[in-house]
Amino acid sequence: MRDWKQYIKNHLPAERFRGELMEEILDELAAHLEDAYREALAKGAREEEAEARALEQIEDWDGLAANILRTRRGAAVSRTAQQLDASEAALRKKGGRWAIAANLLQDFRFTARRLRKAPGFTAVALLTLALGIGANSAIFSLVNGILLTPLPFEESDRLVGIWYSFPGFGVSEAGQSAAVHLATVDEGRVFEELGMWDTGTSTITGLDEPEEVPSARVTGGTFEALRVQPSLGRLFTPEDLTPGTPLTVILSHGYWRRRFGGDPGVLGQTLTIDGYAREVIGVMPRGFRIPGYDPAVYTPRRFDQSQLYVGVFGYRAVGRLKPGVTIEEANADVARVLPLAIERFPGGVTIEHLEESRGGPDLRPLKADVVGNVGEVLWVFLGTVGIVLLIACANVANLFLVRAEGREREMAVRRALGADRGRIGWEFLRESLALGFLGGVGGLGLAYAGLRVLGSMASAYLPRLEEISLNTTIFLFTLGISLLAGFLSGFLPALRYGRAGLVGALKEGGRSSTPGRARHRARNALVLAQMALAMVVLVGSGLMFRSYQALRKVDPGFGNPEDVLTVRLEIGSDEVRDPLEAARTHQLIAHRLEEIPGVSSVGLSSSIPMDGVDFADPIFVEGFPVPESQLASIRSFKWIGEGYFEAMEIPVLAGRVLTEEDAHDLNRVVMVSENF
Numbered sequence: 001m002r003d004w005k006q007y008i009k010n011h012l013p014a015e016r017f018r019g020e021l022m023e024e025i026l027d028e029l030a031a032h033l034e035d036a037y038r039e040a041l042a043k044g045a046r047e048e049e050a051e052a053r054a055l056e057q058i059e060d061w062d063g064l065a066a067n068i069l070r071t072r073r074g075a076a077v078s079r080t081a082q083q084l085d086a087s088e089a090a091l092r093k094k095g096g097r098w099a100i101a102a103n104l105l106q107d108f109r110f111t112a113r114r115l116r117k118a119p120g121f122t123a124v125a126l127l128t129l130a131l132g133i134g135a136n137s138a139i140f141s142l143v144n145g146i147l148l149t150p151l152p153f154e155e156s157d158r159l160v161g162i163w164y165s166f167p168g169f170g171v172s173e174a175g176q177s178a179a180v181h182l183a184t185v186d187e188g189r190v191f192e193e194l195g196m197w198d199t200g201t202s203t204i205t206g207l208d209e210p211e212e213v214p215s216a217r218v219t220g221g222t223f224e225a226l227r228v229q230p231s232l233g234r235l236f237t238p239e240d241l242t243p244g245t246p247l248t249v250i251l252s253h254g255y256w257r258r259r260f261g262g263d264p265g266v267l268g269q270t271l272t273i274d275g276y277a278r279e280v281i282g283v284m285p286r287g288f289r290i291p292g293y294d295p296a297v298y299t300p301r302r303f304d305q306s307q308l309y310v311g312v313f314g315y316r317a318v319g320r321l322k323p324g325v326t327i328e329e330a331n332a333d334v335a336r337v338l339p340l341a342i343e344r345f346p347g348g349v350t351i352e353h354l355e356e357s358r359g360g361p362d363l364r365p366l367k368a369d370v371v372g373n374v375g376e377v378l379w380v381f382l383g384t385v386g387i388v389l390l391i392a393c394a395n396v397a398n399l400f401l402v403r404a405e406g407r408e409r410e411m412a413v414r415r416a417l418g419a420d421r422g423r424i425g426w427e428f429l430r431e432s433l434a435l436g437f438l439g440g441v442g443g444l445g446l447a448y449a450g451l452r453v454l455g456s457m458a459s460a461y462l463p464r465l466e467e468i469s470l471n472t473t474i475f476l477f478t479l480g481i482s483l484l485a486g487f488l489s490g491f492l493p494a495l496r497y498g499r500a501g502l503v504g505a506l507k508e509g510g511r512s513s514t515p516g517r518a519r520h521r522a523r524n525a526l527v528l529a530q531m532a533l534a535m536v537v538l539v540g541s542g543l544m545f546r547s548y549q550a551l552r553k554v555d556p557g558f559g560n561p562e563d564v565l566t567v568r569l570e571i572g573s574d575e576v577r578d579p580l581e582a583a584r585t586h587q588l589i590a591h592r593l594e595e596i597p598g599v600s601s602v603g604l605s606s607s608i609p610m611d612g613v614d615f616a617d618p619i620f621v622e623g624f625p626v627p628e629s630q631l632a633s634i635r636s637f638k639w640i641g642e643g644y645f646e647a648m649e650i651p652v653l654a655g656r657v658l659t660e661e662d663a664h665d666l667n668r669v670v671m672v673s674e675n676f
Contacts, residue, residue, distance in 0.1 A: 004030035004037075004054075111430045121403055122435070125396045129439025129485055132392030134446030135385040137470075137478045141451055143382055144477075145468030147375050151367050152287070152467065154227040155320075160330060161291070161369030162194075162317035168357035169634060176317035179308040179348070183341035185221070190325045190333045195222025196317040197301065199293045203570045206272045207259060212570045213296035215273075220300075222290070225320040232256075233267050233282030240281075240300045248300060249278040253286045255296035273297065275575070291318065291370045292463065309348030310341050318366060327363055334361035370463050384540065387533050389485060394530045396489040400432060401523050404493045425494035429487065432494075436486020440478050444470065447478070492526070558609055559649025566608055583663050587641060594643075603644030613638075635676065 033054045040050035115122045150156045164174045181196045188194065195218065202215035220241050229235070231253065240248045249271055251260075260266045270277050278299065289295070321330055338360070342351055353359075448470055455465055569589060576582045590602045607613035618632035626632045642660045645652055653674055662669050 004033045108430060108434065111427075111434050114431060115434065118403065121399060125399055125435050125489075126439050126442060128392045128395050129436060129482075129489070130442030130446060132385075132389035133436075133440050133443030133478060133482055133485060134450065135443075136382075136389050136481055137443050137447035137474060138450035138454070139378070139382045139385050140477050141447060141468055141470065141474050142454070142462065143378050144473055146371055146462065146464050147378060149464075149467065151291075151370065153366075156367065157365070158192075158321045158323070159225065159366035160319050160321060160327065160363045161366050162319055162334070163362045163364065163369075164313055164359060165362045166357035166359040168359070171357075171634060173362070174313035176315040177310055177313045177341075178303055178315065179310045179345035180313075180338065180341045181219070181315070181317060182303070182305065182308070183344055184334060184337050187337050187340055188333055190322055190330045191319040192322050193221045193225035193320045194317065195219055195225045195319075196315045197222055197290060198315050199290075199295065201568075201570065202273050202297060202299075203275075204271055204273055204297070205275075206270075212568065213255065214294060215297045215299065216290055216293060216295040217299050217301035218290070222318065225318050226290075227320075228285065228288055230282035231285040232264060233280070235282060236300045241302055243302045243304055247276055247278040248281045249273060250282040250284060250298040251280060252284050252294070252296050252298070253288065256283045271297075273299065275577070287466075289466075290316075291366060292316070294466075305345075308345045310338075310345050311348035319363075327365070330363050331361050334363065372463065374463060384537060387537055389481065390488075391530050391533050391537075393485050393488040394526045394533070396432070396435065396485075397492050398523055398526050400428065400490055400493040401526070404428065428494040429490045432490025433483060433486035436482045436484075436489065437479075439485065440482025443482070444475070444478055447474075556609065557650060564647065580664070580666070583641075587660055587663070590641070590643065601643050601646040603647035604641030605644050606639040609648070 036054040037050050040053040041047070045053065151159065153159060162176050164176075165172050166174060176196050178196070181194065184191070185194050197216050197218040199214065199216050201212050204211050204213060218236070220236060220238060223229075223235050230250065233250070236248065236250070239245050251266070256262060256266060266280050266283070269280050271280060272278075284298070319330070338354065339351060342349060342354065349359075451468060451470070454462070455468075569586065571582050571585055576585055586604055590604055593599060593602045606615070614636050615638060616634050616636045619635045619637075620626060620632045640658060641663065642658060644650075645657050652671075655671070658669065658671060661667070
């Protein structure tokens with residue numbers, strides 16, 4: 001068996017062990033190594049292995065020799081220690097930043113060895129931090145991409161969405177009217193450019209198989225307001241927007257690559273869209289889309305001004321403000337144009353209607369228009385995952401405290417041999433910072449996977465999802481919270497054991513001592529903090545779950561949707577030009593579907609419940625005349641065919657359902673809701 005006392009003397013300068021006090025410290029340190037040696041033997045290790053494990057208890061012999069040796073009372077400093085400190089300071093001064101870098105590299109190598117020797121602790125801490133950091137990185141990626149990053153348009157802060165409200169008629173948000181748009185283009189004073197569009201789907205034929213694609217009809221000024229130029233070809237000209245001229249189309253970059261393989265020769269080719277031949281005149285740049293929609297094709301929106309009137313506020317519109325113009329000034333200018341539009345395009349909304357409805361413009365920054373109220377949800381999510389990260393840090397800090405208790409006696413001995421508080425505290429912080437950094441690396445991987453899952457599950461509910469990525473901002477954010485998590489995880493152990501007194505630690509850490517109250521205070525405080533933070537998350541989650549359960553119990557008015565399948569059908573006007581014949585074709589398809597085994601009923605409808613598709617117009621009721629100074633109530637409606645109520649299991653309270661004969665004979669009949 002090795003003579004531990006002699007071994008220590010051989011590795012540290014002999015002049016550091018003169019006097020009775022130093023002999024006591026040597027005895028205590030030798031006893032510490034002897035305990036470790038016997039414990040290894042008891043676990044089945046050979047003598048050589050047991051000695052090696054005991055020596056691993058104190059590895060930093062050179063660091064101990066370089067530190068100031070203090071007495072137990074911390075008053076006297078040996079001359080040799082002063083000389084060693086002076087030599088070390090001279091070395092640092094001479095070596096400069098390279099000496100500091102070398103010391104840091106040596107420190108982290110020492111940290112890596114310690115973490116490798118505790119694989120269980122390291123794995124649990126890394127997993128805990130990676131989950132907390134990954135959740136924060138994923139949600140911050142959404143916050144950054146959706147809320148913080150400017151829109152991908154030049155000087156996007158000058159872009160506004162144009163909306164209106166008519167509180168007197170119960171309409172809080174209405175789009176643009178074609179008549180008001182044209183009047184604003186001619187009479188407005190605050191806009192550089194104005195654009196307007198509506199969206200839908202179009203059927204393209206003549207390219208292998210017929211295909212239904214998302215489409216947009218845009219007015220002049222739309223692309224100009226967004227400051228975008230085509231990557232190939234040209235934009236629409238006033239001639240393209242004039243009724244009676246040849247029809248044209250512009251392709252999106254994605255559709256051009258998918259259907260034409262990126263062939264520049266696509267310009268001048270003819271596409272049949274909704275039964276009409278159109279010449280391809282341009283291809284939009286990669287990644288471009290109009291706000292809130294991603295069309296495959298863009299066609300010009302033409303208006304016969306002789307048929308327009310102020311009404312049908314259903315278009316999306318965007319305006320580019322002149323430099324220095326505020327939202328308030330723009331609202332005032334559009335409010336000035338409204339009466340002028342009513343005078344120029346009579347036959348719809350009157351001045352009296354406008355006054356009764358208290359109608360007016362409600363312009364907003366285009367970014368707020370695109371994002372909507374999703375920001376409220378995202379900030380709540382970010383706060384929630386922030387609390388989760390704090391809980392993870394508290395967990396890891398508790399693990400550090402438990403692990404540090406096994407080294408308390410070692411820390412006390414090192415303090416007696418000259419290690420200062422900063423060095424001991426830095427050792428704990430090194431380990432926690434290293435774990436935080438490695439947890440951040442793992443968190444980035446989890447964040448990437450989480451964003452992929454969110455992209456597939458929530459693409460219909462999250463705006464600007466295509467602009468979200470793990471960019472430099474996300475990397476810096478992850479690095480910051482990783483270092484913060486590492487610091488929070490190791491701060492309490494560094495504070496607790498970096499300032500521990502020598503005498504108390506040696507007595508409390510002796511072989512016959514029992515754990516004292518002091519060492520449990522920090523752990524108890526962390527447990528209480530975890531419970532408090534977890535309670536906040538649990539209460540919030542419980543409230544959300546209760547709301548979700550309440551929503552599930554709401555009667556939607558139709559039967560079990562799990563038994564209902566839907567399919568979209570689009571019959572091009574080039575195939576069937578007669579509207580009545582188109583209706584019969586739809587009914588023929590429905591009858592063929594009914595013949596499929598397992599199908600109980602098939603119905604036709606312009607939309608299904610809760611799909612967001614809504615048509616609305618003023619509805620006049622016979623026997624209930626509307627005063628001339630008022631507008632009729634605006635109600636939503638849809639077109640349906642025979643079998644719709646049976647397929648959706650919607651009960652009919654009175655009267656009869658619509659039949660095929662109503663469509664064939666063009667009967668002017670309607671069904672109304674109980675609420676109506």
